[in-house]
Amino acid sequence: MGGSVIDMTTGQHGRGLAREAGPGAGMGEVHAELRQVKRIYPGTNGGGVHALGPVDLDLARGEFYSVVGPSGCGKSTLLDVLAGLSAPTEGSILFEGREVAGKVPPGIGVVFQEDAAFPWLTVEDNIAFGLRRAGTDAAEVERRVSYAIGFMGLKDFSRAYPAQLSGGMRQRVCIARTLVMQPRLILLDEPFGALDAQTRLLMGDELLKLWRETGATVMLITHALDEAAMLSDRIGVMSARPGRLIADIRTHWPRERDSRIAAEESFGAITSRLWGLLRDESVKATGMSERAR
Amino acid sequence: MRQLLDSLLVVVALVAVWQGLHWFAGDIAIASPGATAERAATLLGSASFWGHFAETFAALGYALVIAVLGGMTIGMLLGLHRLSGEVAEPILVSLYSLPKITLYPLILLIFGLGMSAKVAFGAIHGIIPVAIFTLGAVRTIAPVYFKTARVLQLSRRQLVASVIIPAAVPELVSGLRVGFSLTLLGVLIGEMFASQRGLGFLVMNAIGTLDVPTMMAVVLLLAVVAILISAGLLYLDRRLHHRVA
Amino acid sequence: MKRATWVRGLVVIGFILLLEALCRWGVIGRMTMIPPSEMAVQLWKLLQSGRYNADILQTLGNVLAAFVAAVVGGFLIGSILHALPRVRRAIDPFLATYYAIPFFAFYPLMVVIFGLNAAPIILIGFLFGVVAMIINTMNGLDRIPRVLVKTARVNGLGPLRTAWLIKLPSAAPQLFTGVKLAIAYCFIGVIAAEFIMSTSGLGYSIAYAFNNFDNRSMYALMLFIITLVTIINAFFHVWERRIMARRGM
Numbered sequence: 001m002g003g004s005v006i007d008m009t010t011g012q013h014g015r016g017l018a019r020e021a022g023p024g025a026g027m028g029e030v031h032a033e034l035r036q037v038k039r040i041y042p043g044t045n046g047g048g049v050h051a052l053g054p055v056d057l058d059l060a061r062g063e064f065y066s067v068v069g070p071s072g073c074g075k076s077t078l079l080d081v082l083a084g085l086s087a088p089t090e091g092s093i094l095f096e097g098r099e100v101a102g103k104v105p106p107g108i109g110v111v112f113q114e115d116a117a118f119p120w121l122t123v124e125d126n127i128a129f130g131l132r133r134a135g136t137d138a139a140e141v142e143r144r145v146s147y148a149i150g151f152m153g154l155k156d157f158s159r160a161y162p163a164q165l166s167g168g169m170r171q172r173v174c175i176a177r178t179l180v181m182q183p184r185l186i187l188l189d190e191p192f193g194a195l196d197a198q199t200r201l202l203m204g205d206e207l208l209k210l211w212r213e214t215g216a217t218v219m220l221i222t223h224a225l226d227e228a229a230m231l232s233d234r235i236g237v238m239s240a241r242p243g244r245l246i247a248d249i250r251t252h253w254p255r256e257r258d259s260r261i262a263a264e265e266s267f268g269a270i271t272s273r274l275w276g277l278l279r280d281e282s283v284k285a286t287g288m289s290e291r292a293r
Numbered sequence: 294m295r296q297l298l299d300s301l302l303v304v305v306a307l308v309a310v311w312q313g314l315h316w317f318a319g320d321i322a323i324a325s326p327g328a329t330a331e332r333a334a335t336l337l338g339s340a341s342f343w344g345h346f347a348e349t350f351a352a353l354g355y356a357l358v359i360a361v362l363g364g365m366t367i368g369m370l371l372g373l374h375r376l377s378g379e380v381a382e383p384i385l386v387s388l389y390s391l392p393k394i395t396l397y398p399l400i401l402l403i404f405g406l407g408m409s410a411k412v413a414f415g416a417i418h419g420i421i422p423v424a425i426f427t428l429g430a431v432r433t434i435a436p437v438y439f440k441t442a443r444v445l446q447l448s449r450r451q452l453v454a455s456v457i458i459p460a461a462v463p464e465l466v467s468g469l470r471v472g473f474s475l476t477l478l479g480v481l482i483g484e485m486f487a488s489q490r491g492l493g494f495l496v497m498n499a500i501g502t503l504d505v506p507t508m509m510a511v512v513l514l515l516a517v518v519a520i521l522i523s524a525g526l527l528y529l530d531r532r533l534h535h536r537v538a
Numbered sequence: 539m540k541r542a543t544w545v546r547g548l549v550v551i552g553f554i555l556l557l558e559a560l561c562r563w564g565v566i567g568r569m570t571m572i573p574p575s576e577m578a579v580q581l582w583k584l585l586q587s588g589r590y591n592a593d594i595l596q597t598l599g600n601v602l603a604a605f606v607a608a609v610v611g612g613f614l615i616g617s618i619l620h621a622l623p624r625v626r627r628a629i630d631p632f633l634a635t636y637y638a639i640p641f642f643a644f645y646p647l648m649v650v651i652f653g654l655n656a657a658p659i660i661l662i663g664f665l666f667g668v669v670a671m672i673i674n675t676m677n678g679l680d681r682i683p684r685v686l687v688k689t690a691r692v693n694g695l696g697p698l699r700t701a702w703l704i705k706l707p708s709a710a711p712q713l714f715t716g717v718k719l720a721i722a723y724c725f726i727g728v729i730a731a732e733f734i735m736s737t738s739g740l741g742y743s744i745a746y747a748f749n750n751f752d753n754r755s756m757y758a759l760m761l762f763i764i765t766l767v768t769i770i771n772a773f774f775h776v777w778e779r780r781i782m783a784r785r786g787m
Contacts, residue, residue: 085440110444114437120459130445133455181445299628314647322650379542380549387771390722392729394741395760398748402570474638481640485734496643512643519638527634 031061037091066228069238070285109183117162148176240284324506332510356415368427411483418479419472426468430461463533580758597740604663604724612671666727667720674716678709
């Protein structure tokens with residue numbers, strides 16, 4: 001059940017590390033873990049859809065971890081289960097030592113793929129939404145919100161409505177709304193999927209800034225290999241459905257990095273390694289002809 | 294601005310057609326625009342007219358409260374669970390297309406003649422479309438809003454008040470527009486039979502005594518008020534949908 | 539069968555049984571309502587006796603005429619308005635507030651013009667249904683994705699063929715909604731008009747039965763209309779589901 005752990009700086013292969021440590025441990029204490037997690041959706045005719053698993057995963061505190069995989073492999077399901085948005089059919093999830101099952105524990109922030117900015121609130125009110133519902137006092141709300149607005153570059157738009165903003169800015173609003181809650185674990189489900197390539201790259205840099213600022217643990221789901229390679233400390237590769245983690249790749253990037261890391265030699269190696277692992281899985285997932293090989 | 298002028302042109306055209314129909318069909322069927330306006334002015338000056346007006350709009354008020362509150366509650370409760378929404382929708386649609394007038398005798402048997410029958414009749418006309426629109430509104434709230442609410446640790450009450458209701462408002466207002474028109478219609482039809490008071494009664498009475506100018510004047514005044522209120526709701530509807538688009 | 543379908547069946551049957559029980563146990567007095575089972579029996583007897591057959595046929599005929607006129611007329615008017623945006627915008631507020639106006643009051647006018655026959659009734663049914671069809675036709679034509687029209691041009695299709703092969707199928711779901719609403723409104727309009735102002739037809743028969751304290755006939759006829767409306771609606775519902783399912787909606 002271990003996949004291969006590939007150390008990208010030395011190019012050496014290692015066998016899956018011992019069970020106790022789990023794949024990817026060794027960077028710090030374990031923040032969240034999944035053990036033999038499976039998710040099967042009840043089907044309409046009695047049969048179920050086996051969407052995910054079994055998956056074993058450890059997230060180290062403060063790391064930036066990405067999951068890549070072909071479409072439909074269960075990446076989003078993985079995120080839903082980890083966040084507590086859906087309960088696993090089998091297996092267990094622990095966040096900060098406590099069991100997570102079907103209920104979102106405090107301390108987790110999620111940025112979704114779809115546009116989640118509330119259209120009836122201004123940018124400011126959107127960002128302040130979570131804090132206000134939690135009963136945070138007005139001065140603190142004001143402080144955190146204006147900091148987030150400044151940080152995400154939304155100062156000129158704080159009174160605008162989401163309908164007046166571009167897709168990228170709406171995502172920034174959602175990220176800001178998550179940020180002010182000061183989550184310790186941030187999960188992002190293909191947050192930049194709807195954006196054009198240049199905006200994506202810039203948003204990637206923003207995300208890194210955010211990560212360093214908050215010291216949070218970040219898990220990013222993405223189908224863009226370059227994005228994963230550029231941003232992460234560690235990348236998990238998922239197979240076609242039912243999704244299982246088949247490889248774990250360390251990038252060894254320095255903490256202070258941005259999109260220009262793409263100029264590094266090892267970046268090319270990492271991306272091609274990812275594609276090498278993913279290509280067959282993608283063919284399986286899309287059902288395209290084997291003759292493409 | 295241009296649209297306003299165009300719409301005024303349409304009004305002028307309608308009045309012209311009206312006048313034409315008068316020449317064609319004669320006084321016995323339809324009063325001329327002039328005669329109608331004259332009679333309308335007289336009515337507006339008479340106290341008894343206002344008595345009838347107040348009766349109708351009081352009934353309308355009560356009926357609307359029932360239709361709106363009832364319809365929204367039903368629609369919301371049904372819409373929040375996937376199964377109940379699916380089960381209920383065709384039933385509500387069937388009830389919507391049922392000619393409520395066929396239930397009229399039943400209403401009279403339950404409530405007798407008078408205000409409560411009128412209110413009941415108006416309410417059953419309005420409650421169904423409000424429920425249908427509310428159901429639709431709640432069912433089509435983007436699932437990501439519900440997920441966001443869970444991540445932000447919202448309580449059930451906060452979910453309803455700060456996410457569901459605001460998200461559903463544009464559709465709710467559309468439902469209100471239809472509900473208002475139909476509730477008014479229901480109250481008027483009710484008055485045509487079971488009452489000696491109210492604008493519906495006035496119309497029926499005028500038809501019975503072949504008092505065409507009065508009949509047309511009352512209908513005209515009703516139409517103007519109804520159009521104004523409905524147009525106001527339409528404006529609100531457009532504003533709200535615009536924000537969401 | 540889908541889960542929702544049989545739950546719905548259970549709900550409806552449960553409701554009918556509840557009414558039956560309440561009527562039998564006297565909670566609902568006989569003067570107010572007779573038990574559903576009796577309604578059904580009475581309806582069966584009436585249908586067999588043929589007493590109301592003429593009225594039923596007349597009403598159905600009226601509804602059908604109003605419906606066809608409303609759908610065809612509504613579609614034509616809607617298409618024309620769609621093609622003339624300025625006129626459309628001028629008329630828009632009136633269309634939106636149309637249902638707030640009680641057109642029953644114009645019945646005498648119609649009688650003068652057309653005579654005391656089915657025409658005024660059909661006309662009222664038509665007036666009720668046509669606007670729903672107009673609005674939905676316009677919405678349907680609005681929503682045709684521009685890219686489909688462009689595809690038609692790239693493939694050299696003339697305006698008539700574009701309308702038939704591309705526009706109509708694309709707007710079909712919305713047009714279908716218009717048709718659904720039209721049948722409902724036409725039905726309501728015709729029955730209400732017969733109830734208030736006619737001397738024949740189903741609507742009139744119910745009013746007559748009520749005025750003569752003939753509860754049994756009245757409820758039998760009401761049951762007939764309810765059943766008819768439900769069947770028509772179920773038919774449209776299933777048809778619509780098929781259309782929508784094909785489009786992945």
